[in-house]
Amino acid sequence: QVQLVESGGGLVQAGGSLRLSCAASGTISRFYNMAWYRQAPGKQRELVASISNSNYINYADSVKGRFTISRDKNTVYLQMNSLKPEDTAVYYCYGTTPIAYWGQGTQVTVSS
DSSP, X not given: OOEEEEEOOEEEETTOOXXXXXXXXXXXXXXXXXXXXXXXXXXXXXXXXXXETTOOEEEOGGGTTTEEEEEETTEEEEEEOSOOGGGOEEEEEEEESSSEEEBOOEEEEEEO
């Protein structure tokens, strides 16, 4: 059974940093695309950053210059710097083979 498992979330003060990781468990082919989404309370889930298997990267405007996505095969990372309270959300890992897989989410809370 394939799972995506996120880690690295937590509570941090504004201006701080966190690094999220997401690893695929089980046997699966290489994900074509991997991404980080986030969902804040009362808000829709939004794309934060994505990275293809050819390392094509895209960022949401709200995180450009602060967040960095990277991957190593089926492991994807999100380095988050200069965190703001607006970044508070549950962050979800996503991968597609093209079958879509989602992680369970990891909470990121940024205090002001």
